[in-house]
Amino acid sequence: MDGECDALDPDDDGDGWFDVDEIACGSDPLNSSDIPLDSDADDICDLVDNDDDGDGVNDDDDAFPLDSNRSAVAPVPDTSNASLYATIDTGIMLGTEEEGSIAYKGVPYVAPPIGELRWRPPVAAAAWTGVFNADSYPPFCPQPDNNLGEVGGVEDCLYLNVWTPADRGVNESLPVMVFLHGGGNFLGSSTSPLNGTLENTNSTPTYEGQRLSAHGRVVVVTLNYRLGVLGFLTHPGLIDEEGYSGNYGLMDQIEALKWVQRNIAAVGGDSERVMLFGQSGGGRDVCLLVTSPKAAGLFSRAAMHSIPCGNQPYSQAVTTRNALLAEMSCQTDGATSTELTAAEQVACMRGKDAIGLVSAVSAQPLGLASGAFRPTIDGNIITGIARSLFASGDYNHMPMIIGTNGLEYAHRWTDITAAQYPGYINATFGSDAAAVLAQYPINRSDFAGDGSKAYSTVMSDKNAVCPTRSLAASIAASQADDLFYYRFHQVLSTTDRKGDGAYHTTELLYLFQHMSGDAFSATDDERFTEAAMLEYWTSFAATGVPSGDGLATWLNHDATDEYYLSINSTLELLQRAKESDCEFWNGL
Structure with missing residues (x-):
């Protein structure tokens, strides 16, 4: 609609690319939304351009033909x-x-x-x-x-x-x-x-x-x-x-x-x-x-x-x-x-x-760490609902480690008062709020009247801790290979921490050995936890069994004993993690 007939117009769809170039580049000369790809904006489409990123290195010799900073x-x-x-x-x-x-x-x-x-x-x-x-x-x-x-x-x-x-x-x-x-x-x-x-x-x-x-x-x-x-x-x-x-x-x-x-x-x-x-x-x-x-x-x-x-x-x-x-x-x-x-x-x-x-x-995300586009059953990579596959034993059996941090969401809610806590629960759980407050009262000993800790615990248990515990039970019941379950409780000493608790991702600071790097002035307890995680995870990579000289023995998690390792500076082998709270969520 530029007043020039297509027979004479060199750019029929008005997209800034001549028709002859679009044909050579594989795009539609009659569709203005279909334009040639030109990574280095030199007006030569990538299909024709021998140097797509304009770095002076021919594409055939360039491992990074679309990155002008690397070849x-x-x-x-x-x-x-x-x-x-x-x-x-x-x-x-x-x-x-x-x-x-x-x-x-x-x-x-x-x-x-x-x-x-x-x-x-x-x-x-x-x-x-x-x-x-x-x-x-x-x-x-x-x-x-x-x-x-x-x-x-x-x-x-x-x-x-x-x-x-x-x-x-x-x-x-x-x-x-x-x-x-x-x-x-x-x-x-x-x-x-x-x-x-x-x-x-x-x-x-x-x-x-x-x-x-x-x-x-x-x-x-x-x-x-x-x-x-x-x-x-x-x-x-x-x-x-x-x-x-x-x-x-x-x-x-x-x-x-x-x-x-x-x-x-x-x-x-x-x-x-x-x-x-x-x-x-x-x-x-x-x-x-x-x-x-x-x-x-x-x-x-x-x-x-x-x-x-x-x-x-x-x-x-x-x-x-x-x-x-x-x-x-x-x-x-x-x-x-x-x-x-x-x-x-x-x-x-x-x-x-x-x-x-x-x-x-x-x-954009739909909710708490829930992307709008996520893995979906496709009949190719994912063939069924994960929990059903684990329950039936229809998966690749191997030794596994599985676990969660002590207070996964401590960094998300840091200023909820005791008086505000019931309102947060009511807004989140509606008709189930009374039952949740009965299971997680603000005066519970592990909350000590801290509304942020109480609400973070509720959300952590519901969304991460208890579903992981259920998954561990399914795996333990459906394979002969060992399963090792953990709960990570080491709290960062740095004032740069985002919450008071072992929150989401903090275990990786120990596993990737940041306590030994320049980013932290680590305490002796933190260095011990870092060294313990190093031994457990690398020995598991080597042998399929997490172990370490002088460290607590980490026993297999099974349906009878439900062993798990509590990881901090005082390593403890315990049983039945969060049993009461998780039974509550399973029954809600």
């Missing part, structure tokens, strides 16, 4: 420092030494999921020539921030980081610990900073693995995976393409585990002793991968921190998808108001900016 071209290996080099299936990479470990950061494990690869299963990463300098962390995947006020990240984010002890022997084969970060599957990254857990500005990555690797003599792997709408959208048009849709973030995790199986020996790892562990949303993903036939044989031990395990109901996935389609103007034709076909809706969504998608109102 794979480097000098020929320096044999005088041979221990820093490793050869994997895509080429040679050069690491750096960090606190007794060798680190390889930002290693591509699949191709960037951009353009037509958005909402598709991951494909193999490109090989490179020369040497890849693996010396910098990768960018994080698109996501809203914790306050949902700003967004950030890039789709070219699927990279992993590896640490291996610098003094390992030439033929030494070490256990491997692969970590999946938390964030409800809509936030977070392999480099999530300490200031997400503490009230400070410390940007040190929480999951940096050099001390865990060096102190525990293990190979550590952390990774990014697709999040939110970009990681978990379901749609009939996507099913038409692949036979299934959704769970792209879980597919990424599986490909990272396959990368480990192919390549970890190159950095001293034992592919037959791979422990997959994760926290919060990452812990849920570990749990779901334990149930997935697609992940069978890729890891042999699992540890799930602060979950419960579950998947989004498909009806909810449909509701949030349709809301997002409408918000992004991809549900109906704007001119005719007729509904677009499934393929047209997918094409429209693929043409949208990633930041626009993750910042959409309908893509």
Whole structure:
């Protein structure tokens, strides 16, 4: 409608791209919403451009063809420092030494999921020539921030980081610990900073693995995976393409585990002793991968921190998808108001900016750490409801660690008075409020009249502690392999802590050995807890049994004894964690 007939108009749809260029680039010259992908904005589409990121390195020779800050071209290996080099299936990479470990950061494990690869299963990463300098962390995947006020990240984010002890022997084969970060599957990254857990500005990555690797003599792997709408959208048009849709973030995790199986020996790892562990949303993903036939044989031990395990109901996935389609103007034709076909809706969504998608109102969390787009039964990665699969024994059996922190949500509610506490309970539980107040009265000995502690305990028990206890019971009853259950109670001494209690994520500060780093002035009790967690978790990675010299014996959790380890500076083996409170929630 520009007053010029299509036969004479070089740009029929008025999108700023000449028709001849759109045809060469594979976009529709008659659809203004379908424009060529041009990553470096040089007016040459990526399909034609030999240097998509404009960094001067040809795409064929660039391990990061969409990141102008990184490429794979480097000098020929320096044999005088041979221990820093490793050869994997895509080429040679050069690491750096960090606190007794060798680190390889930002290693591509699949191709960037951009353009037509958005909402598709991951494909193999490109090989490179020369040497890849693996010396910098990768960018994080698109996501809203914790306050949902700003967004950030890039789709070219699927990279992993590896640490291996610098003094390992030439033929030494070490256990491997692969970590999946938390964030409800809509936030977070392999480099999530300490200031997400503490009230400070410390940007040190929480999951940096050099001390865990060096102190525990293990190979550590952390990774990014697709999040939110970009990681978990379901749609009939996507099913038409692949036979299934959704769970792209879980597919990424599986490909990272396959990368480990192919390549970890190159950095001293034992592919037959791979422990997959994760926290919060990452812990849920570990749990779901334990149930997935697609992940069978890729890891042999699992540890799930602060979950419960579950998947989004498909009806909810449909509701949030349709809301997002409408918000992004991809549900109906704007001119005719007729509904677009499934393929047209997918094409429209693929043409949208990633930041626009993750910042959409309908893509925001639905509640307490509950992402709008989460893992869903797809018949491919997830074949059924997790709790049913565990109850029936239909999952990948292996030794497991499972547990929660003493007061998971202590950081969320810090200023509730005793007088306000009943109002919070009434607002949250409605007709069940009286029963909840009877089970959790403000004068209970573990609350001592503290409204914040009382309400945090209620919400922690309902949403994390008791569902995890039930999951532990199902696992213990359905497999012969050992299950080790824990409750973490060490409270941070720093005044930068966000709450008074062992709250969500704080156990990772000990496991990743931050008490030995520069971020804390740790007490003797905290250093003891840090050392104990190191021994328990790394011995579990090595043998399938958590143990340590001079430490409390951690016995298998079964239906009869229900043993669990209370973790703080006075390690105790106890029985029947939160029995009365959890029986209350089971019966409510």
